[in-house]
Amino acid sequence: MTLLSARGLTAGYGPLKVLEGIDLDVNEGEIVVMLGANGAGKTTTMRAISGVIARHGEITFGGHNIQKVGPDAIVRAGIVQVPQGRGTFPELSVEDNMRAGAYVRRDGSGAVQADIAKWFELFPRLAERRTQRAGSLSGGEQQMLAIARALMSRPRLLLCDEPSMGLAPLITQELFQIIERLNRDEGLSVLLVEQNANLAMHMASRVYLLETGRIVASGTAAEIGADDTIRKAYLGF
Amino acid sequence: MALFLQRLVDGLSEGSIYALLALGLVIIYRGTGHLNFAQGEMALFSTYAVYQFGEWGVPIGLAVLMGMAVGFVLGAGTEVVLVRPISRKSPFAVFIVTIGLFQFLNWLDGALWGGQQLPSSAMGSKQGKFPSLFPNNPTDYFNVFGAAIKWQSFWMLVLVLVIGGGLYVMFNYTKLGLAMRAVASNSESSKLVGIRTGTVLMVSWGIAAAVGALGGVVYAGLTTNVNQSLMFSVFIYAAAAATLGGFDSPGGAVVGGLAIGVIQNLVAGYADEWVGQQMKVGVAFLVILAVLLLRPAGLFGTSKVERV
Numbered sequence A: 001m002t003l004l005s006a007r008g009l010t011a012g013y014g015p016l017k018v019l020e021g022i023d024l025d026v027n028e029g030e031i032v033v034m035l036g037a038n039g040a041g042k043t044t045t046m047r048a049i050s051g052v053i054a055r056h057g058e059i060t061f062g063g064h065n066i067q068k069v070g071p072d073a074i075v076r077a078g079i080v081q082v083p084q085g086r087g088t089f090p091e092l093s094v095e096d097n098m099r100a101g102a103y104v105r106r107d108g109s110g111a112v113q114a115d116i117a118k119w120f121e122l123f124p125r126l127a128e129r130r131t132q133r134a135g136s137l138s139g140g141e142q143q144m145l146a147i148a149r150a151l152m153s154r155p156r157l158l159l160c161d162e163p164s165m166g167l168a169p170l171i172t173q174e175l176f177q178i179i180e181r182l183n184r185d186e187g188l189s190v191l192l193v194e195q196n197a198n199l200a201m202h203m204a205s206r207v208y209l210l211e212t213g214r215i216v217a218s219g220t221a222a223e224i225g226a227d228d229t230i231r232k233a234y235l236g237f
Numbered sequence B: 001m002a003l004f005l006q007r008l009v010d011g012l013s014e015g016s017i018y019a020l021l022a023l024g025l026v027i028i029y030r031g032t033g034h035l036n037f038a039q040g041e042m043a044l045f046s047t048y049a050v051y052q053f054g055e056w057g058v059p060i061g062l063a064v065l066m067g068m069a070v071g072f073v074l075g076a077g078t079e080v081v082l083v084r085p086i087s088r089k090s091p092f093a094v095f096i097v098t099i100g101l102f103q104f105l106n107w108l109d110g111a112l113w114g115g116q117q118l119p120s121s122a123m124g125s126k127q128g129k130f131p132s133l134f135p136n137n138p139t140d141y142f143n144v145f146g147a148a149i150k151w152q153s154f155w156m157l158v159l160v161l162v163i164g165g166g167l168y169v170m171f172n173y174t175k176l177g178l179a180m181r182a183v184a185s186n187s188e189s190s191k192l193v194g195i196r197t198g199t200v201l202m203v204s205w206g207i208a209a210a211v212g213a214l215g216g217v218v219y220a221g222l223t224t225n226v227n228q229s230l231m232f233s234v235f236i237y238a239a240a241a242a243t244l245g246g247f248d249s250p251g252g253a254v255v256g257g258l259a260i261g262v263i264q265n266l267v268a269g270y271a272d273e274w275v276g277q278q279m280k281v282g283v284a285f286l287v288i289l290a291v292l293l294l295r296p297a298g299l300f301g302t303s304k305v306e307r308v
Helices: A042-050 A071-077 A094-101 A108-122 A124-128 A139-151 A169-186 A198-203 A221-226 A228-235 B002-032 B039-055 B060-089 B091-113 B151-173 B175-185 B187-192 B197-223 B232-245 B250-270 B277-294
Strands: A002-013 A016-027 A031-036 A055-061 A079-082 A157-161 A189-194 A206-211 A214-220 B141-144 B147-150
Touching: A002 A042, A002 A189, A016 A031, A016 A042, A016 A189, A016 A214, A031 A042, A031 A169, A031 A198, A042 A071, A042 A079, A042 A157, A042 A189, A071 A079, A071 B187, A079 A139, A094 A108, A094 A139, A094 B175, A108 A124, A108 A139, A124 A139, A139 A157, A139 A169, A157 A169, A169 A189, A169 A198, A189 A198, A198 A221, A206 A221, A214 A221, A221 A228, B002 B039, B002 B147, B002 B151, B002 B175, B002 B197, B002 B232, B002 B250, B039 B060, B039 B091, B039 B197, B039 B232, B060 B091, B060 B197, B141 B151, B147 B151, B151 B175, B151 B197, B151 B250, B175 B187, B175 B197, B187 B197, B197 B232, B232 B250, B232 B277, B250 B277
Parallel strands: A031 A189, A031 A206, A079 A157, A157 A189
Antiparallel strands: A002 A016, A002 A055, A206 A214, B141 B147
16 A cells, blocks of 8 residues: 655755656555665655655655645654754753654653653663763764654654665664564554665665656666666666 | 842842843753844833833733733744744844844834833823832841841842743753754754744744843842833843853853852952942953853853764
């Protein structure tokens, strides 16, 4: 079943148009990977879906039109973004970061506290640093915190903007394993954009290729991996 | 000993006014990174409003609450109408805009209430003096170790501690406070977790102006009148207090405000002959300079820490 669907999505910054009308679907339970070089419009796609920049075209989520609603309503509907470069609240403690992630919830602090405990089990290193300021964590820990914070809103769709950026390969691997586990165990759908695709391709249900604001190819991970030109350009082998 | 105690308490009560204004500055600075140059004049407008409510026969307690409401609307309106559209274009322009607002509000006070001190029997004021929240007759004092402490001074200190404590609880233990800290820390990420950053900033400016209004009213109660230049020096001291305490620390604003009040009063009291009344300002600033040399972020300010 289609969870997120975008048709003719355009967005940009002032007079600069970055997305030239893209069509994109994420089905329930899928991990969809979007590949593209620097400047292709990956982050803009994410920000357009999250509603933090003006966008046009048709976007539906769970059958509801979300083109006109603001970022807070989009989070409440169940889409949450892990921004590029972690985007934690550096001056806030790890726990306060998590609480901020639950900002849109209306089910009381008991339930929020229970969720914090639950995600601390998945990210034990965050639990050890719960009272530390987020800015003092390592890059990998901050990325974990950004994901944990996103999970606090109880999303149905997680948008991950280049989670591997600036991380050591081993940490990236660990991170992707966690994302796969969330997808499998929690039924969380994921849209992930990456520049370095090798690891991301392994867990992808489907792949989109983005080039200067347009989708130039799409298909299952196997189909994309089998295409020689694409493989050379994006996967580097 | 008695004289020292008296000067200390007088300093604390004067400092509590600086602290209230400084709290407003800190709330806005934390939220937006702007120094609100119009903070003192916003407070003054609300203070004039309280005078007006008094003329209409509103009892002082209620008039102060109404004055704080006027301040809230003024602050929130400023954020929505002036600050928000302009900060999108240039953050520095916001500072200039608050200077313009400073002049505009001062002109507006003069246009509405005239340039003379109020209340004024020549202007037909019904009130004999500016209504005070706290008892301020010559006989309203109590003795501690031989020092005569005015009840007004005592209650002013209590007031600033209650307001400071209340803001501390709001910042650290409420959802609104969490949102305010989040917006101050990272605006884009705040949007991504579903915080309406615009509303949060609007409310921040409103709260800041309401707290400042309280400072203005209390100060006018102390001097028993309101006039157009009432808040000029208070604003300077409040800005100094915020700098001393750390511009992002509400607790620091309170401590900074009280410290400046105390330093001023002790210096004026004990070193009058070689420092002089006019120079007591300079002494306060020397102390600030010394503190900032050792702690650039202020006494309680946080220096930015980030690992990448």
